[in-house]
Amino acid sequence: MNLFPILQREFKSYFVSPIAYIVTFIFLLVSGYFFYTNLAWYAFVSLQMASSTAEGVHDLNLTDGVLRPLFLNMSIVMLLMMPLLTMRLFSEEKKTGTIELLLTYPIRDVEALLGKFGACLAVFALMLALTLVYVLLMAFYGDPESGPVITGYLGLLMLGAAFIARGILASSLTENQVVAAALSFGFLLLFWAISWATFFTGPKLGSVLTYLSLMDHLNSFSKGVIETKDVVYYLGFTFYCLFLTLRSLESKRWRG
Amino acid sequence: MIEVENLTKYYGPVPAITDITFQVEKGEILGFLGPNAAGKTTTMRILTCFMPPTRGRARVAGYDCLDQSLEVRRRIGYLPENVPLYNEMRVTDYLHFVSAIKGIPRRERSRKVAEVMGDCGLLEVAGKINGKLSKGYRQRVGLAQALLSDPEVLILDEPTVGLDPRQIIEIRNLIKSLAGRRTIILSTHILPEVSMTCQRVIIINEGRVIAVDTPENLTAQLEKSAQVLLQVEGPPEEVVTILSRVEGVLEVERRDIAADHQVHTYLVKSQPALDLRKELAAAVLRNQWGLLELRGVSLSLEDIFIRLVTEEEGSAADHPSQSTSGPEGPDEEEEL
Structure with a gap:
């Protein structure tokens, strides 16, 4: 597999243009705001509880009060930001024509694809790693459980990988970056909210829709539980999108 | 070295090329001549494995472009039309990237990159960003990336388009100096270029080969x-x-x-x-x-080309006077 040169090039090119800096900045700004409001609310509630009766204090903990809402909030910020990271991956090469050289070098399509996917995942992981500051702050003043922190981040990383795979697929379909962003954003939003329909679909279809929903699978991760069905869902989603991207690249070759 | 048999490519219902057949011997420079949209680029894209043909087969160094595409691509250096480069990269970084992707071993990369930069006259722009290069230097960077990994076959799509006369001469000399060890296919719609650089010419029009010969023979035949x-x-x-x-x-x-x-x-x-x-x-x-x-x-390639194309059209339309010569030569003859 000769995907490293592409991975390296793509990774660097994120930091040559302002894209990575802007997206990371906005991501940290918004998730930092969520962290602050969660923490402030938690502090307010715990103060109230301390001054009133001692009942219910045991139900109050950092994992449920701060971390879980933070993870869920961050996943929404990711939903908004990830299409901006992925939209250029193939669209730009198509627009400038560099794809013609890339696909005539002695590498397989899958190497080009995984190189790009890996680069974007690395940028996202870096972005996510910076939010560990919030956890460190919490660890300094309180003591959050380490289990849910680890699984929560693992869940976010897998969710991110799924977002990226979907974004790359959109990017391989068009040479227009705005179209690519719109395609991936719209699709992800739909899959985020797909379980809302369970109110009126009945239990059978409802359970299918709940399983399809991107966000519902984050729930157990944020509680500190790794469930096989969630892991399978995220990996399956990612691989399926990457597979479709390969097919899209190939069909582009045939259609010319 | 290169064998092309009955190559046909459709874009939707429209044929871009129809039944193109030709061979190129090792060490030869072949000129691919035709008006815009004649099918030059399509043929080159099939040879470089960018797209598969609808019908027919193409082989480079004995490897099939469809079934053994990686082997073919290892042996080809390709300069596409308009020279697509990663505009945000520096020239040296870009060439290092290409040498890595072409599978040149790590310890040889610096030497190879320095070598092609010297050959293509790129040393003075080494630290510049691709996007800021002049057209002439862009072309050279394109040629340099094609030359990395010492390919046996070079496929150059309109290598001199958009250059000023001095740059054109430089690029032509560079191409000529590459001949011998390498087999080169070069496309152009500028006619004198072919007679200056190529040993053999293929003239295509509307996706069909209408003549294959040396520039001298073509001239003699049609005079x-x-x-x-x-x-x-x-x-x-x-x-x-x-x-x-x-x-x-x-x-x-x-x-x-x-x-x-x-x-x-x-x-x-x-x-x-x-x-x-x-x-x-x-x-x-x-x-x-x-x-x-x-x-x-003597007849310039320009005249030959116009004659061939009009004769072709004459016979296609079943014109009664197809045996008469083409139109009178244009007013300005050019010496070969």
Whole structure:
């Protein structure tokens, strides 16, 4: 597999243009705001509880009060930001024509694809790693459980990988970056909210829709539980999108 | 080295190329000549494995472009039209990236990159960003990336388009200096370029091959008469009469030069393969006229091309007079 040169090039090119800096900045700004409001609310509630009766204090903990809402909030910020990271991956090469050289070098399509996917995942992981500051702050003043922190981040990383795979697929379909962003954003939003329909679909279809929903699978991760069905869902989603991207690249070759 | 058999490619219902067949020997420079949208780029994209053909097969160094695409791609250096480069990268970084992707071992990369940069005259722009390069340097970077990994076959799509005359000459010399060890296919719609750089020419029009030969043979084949151009100072009617009497002359055509009424240019057409320059000069001198210029004129590729294309159209439309020669040569002949 000769995907490293592409991975390296793509990774660097994120930091040559302002894209990575802007997206990371906005991501940290918004998730930092969520962290602050969660923490402030938690502090307010715990103060109230301390001054009133001692009942219910045991139900109050950092994992449920701060971390879980933070993870869920961050996943929404990711939903908004990830299409901006992925939209250029193939669209730009198509627009400038560099794809013609890339696909005539002695590498397989899958190497080009995984190189790009890996680069974007690395940028996202870096972005996510910076939010560990919030956890460190919490660890300094309180003591959050380490289990849910680890699984929560693992869940976010897998969710991110799924977002990226979907974004790359959109990017391989068009040479227009705005179209690519719109395609991936719209699709992800739909899959985020797909379980809302369970109110009126009945239990059978409802359970299918709940399983399809991107966000519902984050729930157990944020509680500190790794469930096989969630892991399978995220990996399956990612691989399926990457597979479709390969097919899209190939069909582009045939259609010319 | 390169074998192409009945290559056909459809874009939707529209054929871009139909039944293209040709071979290229090792070490040859082949010119691919045709008007815009004749199918040059499509053929090259199939050879470089960017897209598969609808029908037919193409083989490079014995490997099939469809089934053994990676082997083919390892042996090809490709310069696409318009030279797509990663604009945000520096020249050196870009060439390092290409050498990595082409699988050159890590410890040899710096040497290889320095080598092609020297060959292509890129040392003075090494630290520049691709997007800021002039057109000429861009072309050279494109050529440099094609040359990395020492490919046996070079495929260059319009390598001199958009360059200024000095740059064109430089790039042509560079291409010529690459010949010998490498097999080169180069496409162009600029005709003199082909006769200057290529040993063999394929002329395609509307997706079909209409001629394959050396530039010299094509000229000889299509020349219906030998032509000599004279500029003579003397009474025009008499000059025409005298020149017509020289043995072997078929036709004398007078072309006026406005500035001086005594000086005229004459185009003398004679039987093919007949050199009448000496006789014509003698005839002029015998009459004590001033002989200001005398030179043989051969058909330029431009004429050949127009003839071939119009003959093709004539036969396609089942024209009754397809055996007559093409249109009269354009006013300005060019020397080969």
